[in-house]
Amino acid sequence: MTIELSRRGFCIGTALIGLQTVSSGAFAARSEDGTVRLGLVAPMSGPNARYGAFSLRGAQMAAKEINDAGGVGGRKINVMPGDSQGTPVEGVSATRRLIDQDQVDFIIGDVSSSVTLAMQPVVEDAGVLLLNAASSNPMITYKAGVGGFKWTFRNYPTDENRSLLVLQYAAEKKGFTKYSVLSVDTDYGRAAIHFTKKYLPRFKSEILTEDYYKEGEVDFRSVLSKIRDSGAQAIIMYGNADSAPIVGRQMMEVGIAGKIPLIGNAEFNTASTIKAAPKAMEGAIEAAAWLPGYDSPKSKAFVDKFTAEYREAPNNHAYVHWETVHLLAKAIEQAKSIDREKVRAALSGIHYDSAVGEVTFDDHNQARLPMILLEIEGGKPVVKGAYKAEIDYPK
């Protein structure tokens, strides 16, 4: 009986291996169906699903525009989403699935820095080009290009620039020197504060209290009353958009709204955040890669089209993913092929006109991009200028 069973098992096993070979054979004909398979890793569910939804819509809108105009090199772009749930573990398995099963040609992702950092070695092993559009932890490109990971590119400014510009604006225009930190406990929040500390001495400033919150935290009052009593002139917050309204409302409760402004980046400028806590958001200073009010014809056209299409104004993530798909399409066009090596070479030397200025990549595969500084005045975000800073890579 045992022998018979194992024979049967052997037969089934062999058949399965056979099937596997056949199906791999089918997959080996990757992209011969005439499309460009573009994987998009983003948090489609979980607390950060909002970002994923915007990213996907932005990418799909760009793909549709390119496809309607005849595709790229005659190929249509097929966006294939993978859900990272905003966590590194899920992000890595989504990436593997896109590479192994869906046989994608290129990947764009993730929104979260922690996830992107985890995806980098995976795409490197597979030799698949990863074009990041929305993570800002500086380590991502410290480790890329001449830093080691040759398949990772990033079309997004880094937190090192962001921290520097925010601090510079706060010190020079507002005269702040004493800060409290309230940031999200992730690679993004921690890195932004790490680099803020790097530039503190330059502006003769200091941090008086330092706290990090877990994603999903809803009670900030204890920390906010500590900040109120600390003598801080501003709160440095690098967090997610969903925490900003809660922090704002609780700032009103502990009586610091309008007295100690928020500076950093956590989508202080979205209409719903300002509506949730108008008094707390007044005077908030933010450095963003892009915002809907950015004054350029290409940006305005994007906002109008997105709003008409989805009946909702786009956020930063929608824009950067839309722009990055167009950037990739241009690289493919220049390479005249979807061969990954050729596209990678094309990206390295590209000059692409984005809505915020020309995009070129440095030897760490990092796009040179400006950051837009804005301040909330009278309940509206007011752009204070776009600043560019070279990255000070560790030697």
Added chain:
Amino acid sequence: MFYTIIEQVVNGIVSGSVYAIVAVGMTMIFGVLRAINFAHGEYYMLGTFGAWFAIEYFDLPYPVAVVIGVVATAVIAVVVGNFVMQRIVGAPAEAGVLATLGVALILQNTVILVFGGSYKFFSGGYIEPVSVFGFTLAEQRILIIIVGLIVFVGLELMVTYSRMGKAMRAVSQNIECCAVVGIDVRHIALWTFIIGAGLAALSGVLTAPVNVSVYGGMGELITFKTLPIIIMGGLGNVRGTFVAAMILGIAESLVATYVGLQFRDTVGFATLMLVLMWRPHGLFSAQARF
């Protein structure tokens, strides 16, 4: 310094009141059904979503939305109670764990499927800050403390004087004897479950205005906050749960201020471990249920 400590204790009492209203339902369900309800946080979430839906889609005032949130959750609890919870009375403990975990996943994912996974903005409630004895608190937080006290006094009166309450106490002490003397155990189990889920929903709608954001996965955190409370309070012990919730709320508030916000979530389980080393059955006896 002294002022800050008092302020943090007041903050802790507010958080404690929220935990207490959620946890008391969970501990009652344990008392009667002998099952830890891992889906408890989901009823908190359902209540909040019910109220959010009422405000967002029908523009109803907040008090009406509170009623809708609680009633909608109670209706769902009747369905889940009939199909799942009644069947785990007297079943092995694993059945209860798996069944409630399953319910949690179904409820959470159904909400995500229907409303999307993203955060929603809750716009109702009374968020204006008021000064009480020199402390500023949102009106909503004062409401939470008052409702918390009313709920506990009400429960105390119910289990002491009402027929249903007496039956609940009896079932929590000995199911077999209750069955022998003719108490409808399944009926009592169902009602305990509905009351427990309703209280979780009430807690959700009360905190939504100050927590601002509403999303499908919000219940998980509450379930895991509630677990150490009900264990510390002596599983099934209502008064113990109230005290344990206050201890956790105040401890969390002090840790967030003096140690760091990032350590807040570790407080519950760290306190639980300390308590269990000293008193393995929790701070209060599980024998003295209700």
